[in-house]
Amino acid sequence: MTDDNRERVEAHTTPASTEAPAIGTLVVDEARKRLGVVMDDVGGRLQIRPPSGGREWDADPVHVRSAREDEILRVRVAATAAMVQGRSL
Template sequence: MDEACGRVGEVMDREGGRLQLRPVRGGREWDADPARVRTATPAERLHATLAAVNAASRWETT
């Protein structure tokens, strides 16, 4: 959980003292301050996963 922006992501890499996170189920990576990143709660992970699935289903029906 990137507390600076309120987004849940998967850590993909560490570069130059920053973490690179990717949204759940893919998407564009962003840089995060490691001091502001923590493990997401199960509820936060579920919320992020469901949001990604719902967004994907909207794209598939258009």
């Protein structure tokens, strides 16, 4: 993971809150049991992408919550490990 990608992951990690997640927030889609970053809000549905990049999916905001500190840490550890091993996350 490049320094630029790591900064994006770190910038997109916020603690859990009761408000709807903002674009760029690291979230958990409870319906799919997936972790991702909110990329957009279109037609009342959130578009979420895995933290390491990849294909977005649509999620009902009712089933989405901000990631907890332990989940945020897991993403940061994975990004750091990928960087140390010389591969992209």
